[in-house]
Amino acid sequence: MLRRLPADVRRGTTVRRAATIADVAAYAGVSKATVSRFLSGRSDVLSETTWKQIQDAIAALDYRPSQIARSLKGGRTRLIGIVVADVTNPYSVAVLRGAEDECQRAGYMLALCNSGGSHAKEQELLAGLRAYRIEGLILNSAGIAADQVSDALPDGLPIVLLDRKLPPGRFDFVGLNNIAAATEATRHLVGHGFGDIALIAEPITGVSVRTERALGFRQAIAENEGCTGTVIEVDLHQPDAMQQAVARFLATPSSRRKAVIAASGLVTLRTVQAIQSLGLHMPDDVGLVGFDELEWSALVPPGITTIAQPTYDIGVAAVRNLLARLAGHRDEPHSTIFTGTLIERGSSASEAGLRPMAVPAPAQPAAGLV
Amino acid sequence: MLRRLPADVRRGTTVRRAATIADVAAYAGVSKATVSRFLSGRSDVLSETTWKQIQDAIAALDYRPSQIARSLKGGRTRLIGIVVADVTNPYSVAVLRGAEDECQRAGYMLALCNSGGSHAKEQELLAGLRAYRIEGLILNSAGIAADQVSDALPDGLPIVLLDRKLPPGRFDFVGLNNIAAATEATRHLVGHGFGDIALIAEPITGVSVRTERALGFRQAIAENEGCTGTVIEVDLHQPDAMQQAVARFLATPSSRRKAVIAASGLVTLRTVQAIQSLGLHMPDDVGLVGFDELEWSALVPPGITTIAQPTYDIGVAAVRNLLARLAGHRDEPHSTIFTGTLIERGSSASEAGLRPMAVPAPAQPAAGLV
């Protein structure tokens, strides 16, 4: 009754070919169709005997169904693509975790690609994902045009934009309420005595996140009579651009306390570097609120005030959106908007408030000290 | 001559089915085989006329070959799996970039999975990747046993272990020379006047990276007569464990300067938190060298001395290793070992050296200041 697995000899070593459904059928003495029924869990239509035979056969041959063959037959690859502009951005990774969990829950696999901010690479990646017949796409675009996205992908493929919108608004979207977040950051600074504020962002050039954050910032400035606001665009690829920008902003005479809103995690990093290089101190020489909560936000004295995003939930929402489309939802493009949370630390403290490098009260005064 | 694409009507909207090679053949008035030849770029065997006809047909129908069908036929999915224990670890992401680039160069796609440190999830992921018939696997294991890995995957599947070795040494490996790196870190501290050093790591429990770093540490301590060394294991899931461990270490009386070597990026983060919470200052109260260069290493005063890994190259090497196996290499398990680089900053300074929060000489004294 035991039949050996088909084996072919290459390079002197015997390499067993992976067992197929036909092998299992032969081993169990049943037809492929029956095995297929077993795989679909149709225990109601199978006799207990054959059920067990097949079970044994599968175990004996170490058989695993080929998702490739399944995909070809059924057209359902159970693959979801996600293209991010920058994997090294903690935001992307954090979102990924949520997306991944939700995918696994639904039996999908996530194929992650990194465009590195390049349009050309993004195009290639979309073509690649298309070749693998992904069923849906999460796109954190490098700034490609909506038409190019449509052209690169088959009609009707569910797409959800992540964090960055694309102009014509034809796609689903998941991301932050940037206007509200920027407004909150600005009001927070104003409320803590800062009156001359700069929002520093990478070149805005139509990137929706940046546009919106700048807009919310301007609105909040406008509603406060005594305040001045500037939007500064900095090309982070140029080595000293940030330091010069910060220096110039701080050098302009003003009677009010100055502060910076950093429009992204990367900008926050570079802003802090610049501030330190210039030998300045937060919040006295300059206040700071940064978008995105980072693991080191609390570590750099006097602690950096940040706007945290619910990244995990954003990832989950993106996948849910896709799953809904796959389940047949044919509504108009839908946006899922989350709210940011301001986490207050020393970098935006009032003059009377926390001082930089103040000795923090230990959580457990001396509990650990012998 | 124009034949329309097959279309089926669902939910009131006409959704074009993706064009197949047969559609292209029909449109161009040739056989499928001829189109297939076109796709393989065999311009030498095709007449110029048919070449153009096919080109037109493909453009007109917006045809894209199905990688799924190709995979089924040829058994080559051009898919490489990578399972990491923690996507949020900057190390993993940095390695990913190298791996991804090298994959793209070789025409492979990378399927990233995150086990989150869970054995069970790791097993599931391996099963999933197997179902998709990946051609190779990069495994940053959550600590699963080598046998389980072998069992979960088909015989002969090229596997390269990343960062963490698995006991029996049956697999290829790419990672750091941890012993040398730990030795260098220790010697560096000793050379800067520290004589009572603790290596702090997460519970070692057989994780090769931790074992090796502890080993290198002990060796270096042993070669320096006047020095004391302790290995402290801290469970980072317990909220105050780190702070207590640091406090206890610093409380033990000693005539020599004390320092900590943090055995990973995460441990570095937590150690710095603990030091700050205790109101202590580096390097006077305690010195620090941390494994893994992090974006904020230079930002936390007085700057944290780190051991940087060539992460990008490690990623590239992992994929190259796989590609070599796929090309037929049948040698013994091979290890590719990289060397860490110590980046010196204030946290490990000699007593006479840098002081914390010393005003740094600005790179460009006042160039940017109007």
Added chain:
DNA sequence: TTGTACGCGTTATCAA
């Protein structure tokens, strides 16, 4: 230079 026909591993539709 081109076409015919088969097989890759599944699932689904029939019949039995």
Added chain:
DNA sequence: TTGATAACGCGTACAA
């Protein structure tokens, strides 16, 4: 309850 057979989209012998 089970089996034979036809797809799914592509590559590739082999034949023309």
